[in-house]
Amino acid sequence: MRILVFANTPAHVHLYRHAVDRLEDAGHDVLVLTREYACTTDLLEFFGMPYRVYGEHETDGYSMAKFARELGGQFYTIGREALRFDPDVVFGRGPYAAYAGTLTRTPVVLVLDDEPGDFNHTVSRPFADCILSPAVTRRDLGDDHYTFAGFKECAYLHPDVFEPDANVREFLGVDPDEPYVLVRFNALDALHDTDLEGFRPEQRRDLIERLSEHATVFVSDEGDEMDLSELPARPYDLHPAMIHDAMAEADLLVADTGTMVNEAALLGTPAFRFRGTDDHEYGEFQELERAGLAEQFDDYAAVRDRSIEILTDDGAGERWERRRQEYVAELVNLSDLLVEVALSRGSIDRLSSPTRGALQPKRREQPQL
Structure with a gap:
């Protein structure tokens, strides 16, 4: 064929x-x-x-x-x-x-x-x-x-097709027990993103600074516009094929884009989505919220504070992994x-x-x- x-x-x-x-x-x-x-x-x-x-x-x-x-x-x-x-x-x-x-x-x-x-x-x-x-x-x-x-x-x-690379922490340059966060900023340049706004520039900076008090912060900036030289964060610079390995090992993903939130949630990593001005209701996010694997926020302060709460919760990772195992078994x-x-x-x-x-x-x- x-x-x-x-x-x-x-x-x-x-x-x-x-x-x-x-x-x-x-x-x-x-x-x-x-x-x-x-x-x-x-x-x-x-x-x-x-x-x-x-x-x-x-x-x-x-x-x-x-x-x-x-x-x-x-x-x-x-x-x-x-x-x-x-x-x-x-x-x-x-x-x-x-x-x-x-x-x-x-x-x-x-x-x-x-x-x-x-x-x-x-x-x-x-x-x-x-x-x-x-x-x-x-x-x-x-x-x-x-x-x-x-x-x-x-x-x-x-689970039948994905097995995370055990060396991803070494590639990222973080210690075995070092907590880290992936922050994804959407370029919002697709046709379906017209007139939408995610994190504003001042919110991006504040989010990075606040999260960095509790974990190493890696930034994936789809628009490649952020200057991180004066911010307490590192650019995510591994090959894009390794992003799911990095997600699986992360303590948290925060994003104003959709696909990576779905991905992190299915990997058992706490996944928070900031809607910005996107008021559409998506069945996928609602389902992952119902399963306790993802959370959505309309208010910037709410997603920031909830992120800090998770990073200071020693049992969060185990809870998410347990929910993930129970949920994906039926998919x-x-x-x-x-x-x-x-x-x-x-x-x-x-x-x-x-x-x-x-x-x-x-x-x-x-x-x-």
Whole structure:
């Protein structure tokens, strides 16, 4: 078989990397189409995934009009590569996967998370043969929409596939018993982040200074704008492929971005998200809050004070790890599911009974009040 995968962000690389490895090991041909955005191609290189670049994703002054121009310029390359590869099934999300599948007359599988409806989903949904999303997804995307117990991060953080690197503390330069915190600042440069604001500059500085009184602070600044030279913090400068190892060993993650909060929570690390001006309700965060693995805050002082409270609580780490073990035991290994869906060419009816049983038709679920 020939499987075409779209990995447009670092998170997409992690989502598909185990499935790609397994499909290649089984003798199938896989091609990843990607764009130059953040560390996406760095991760593809690190994990040895077969890829080609179809364009760049510019983030300065981003808007829907700029997105449309960017999309139009990239479709030619996507079409050429898709026709040349001649896939049996296409995986991705948004207009890229929909276009490639339509052009090559190939089944399209969209793998989504729980985000508000937007342009990407609107234009791609009519062309999808199969849509997969977490059970906490609140949207009904039609008869071909199926949900699974878990999150998209279960493709790479499920206990069956993730084992932290025992040397990560040495790589970070921290002692075996030295507490440390990861702080993630969002660049807010994606289309769905338009007009959103996270931590303000003065809040970033205050947060770092206060946390540094109780732990070593590592800062991951997506926008690469912060000057840490006069602040009691170190830049997180390991290869981006090691971020989950660093998260798993951390005492706390504080962020104004979503994916890393989900990841830290599933690794059993206390994970706090500052909403800023984002007033959307996300099913994934609500579920992780219910499980006692993540917390969200609308007020800056509240997230700062709660972070300090956790860092001074000697039993916090054990509580979170216990909750994590109890919670993730019931979650789906999404990489297993992706491999089987690929081999079935996106046809749910062709799946084995156990895999088909792990999927629930969204349309048949009871309405959520």
